[in-house]
Amino acid sequence: MKLDKDLVREILLAVEASNEDPLGWTVLNLEGRDAKEVSYHVMLLHEAGLIVGQDLSTCDGLEWLPKRLTYKGHEFLDTVRDGEVWRRTKAGAEKAGVAGLGVLLELGKAYGKEVLKEKLGIELP
Incomplete structure (x- = not known):
């Protein structure tokens, strides 16, 4: 299964928006998304340290549910929350083949700093 960058962002936004207890699980109902694909991406986000997830897989199949964002997850989401920054980030990754x-x-x-400079005239280190 391939990494779906848009699904990564969707999951992070959904977990952040959830009102569930961060010690429990957040059930994700992402329109048009396959449950197996979502579980796979929750597992990847957990492995990357962006969320705390839990493996509830059984012999019936893969099932990972998110609990909460980590600090690193909040940082990542804050970086790519802006639609223009996200568009440039995805385009840059595709152009570089990563x-x-x-x-x-x-x-x-990097693109966030670029957009800030364009919008506010401020250059960050």
């Missing part, structure tokens, strides 16, 4: 979450975070930071 898709790793770590690279997306670094690209998001």
Whole structure:
């Protein structure tokens, strides 16, 4: 299964918006998304340290549910929350031929600084 960058962002936004107890699970109902694909991406986000997830898989199949965002997850989401920054981040990753979450975070930071400079005239280090 391939890493779906848009699904990564959707999951992070959904977990952040959830009012569930962060010690429990957040059930994700993402329109048009396959449950197995969502579970796979929750597992990847957990492995990357962006969320705390839990493996509830059985012999019936893969099932991962998110509990909460980690600090690193909040940082990543804050970096790519802006639609323009996200568009540039994805385009940059595709142009470079990379898709790793770590690279997306670094690209998001770089494009975020670029957008801030364009909008506010401020250059960040």
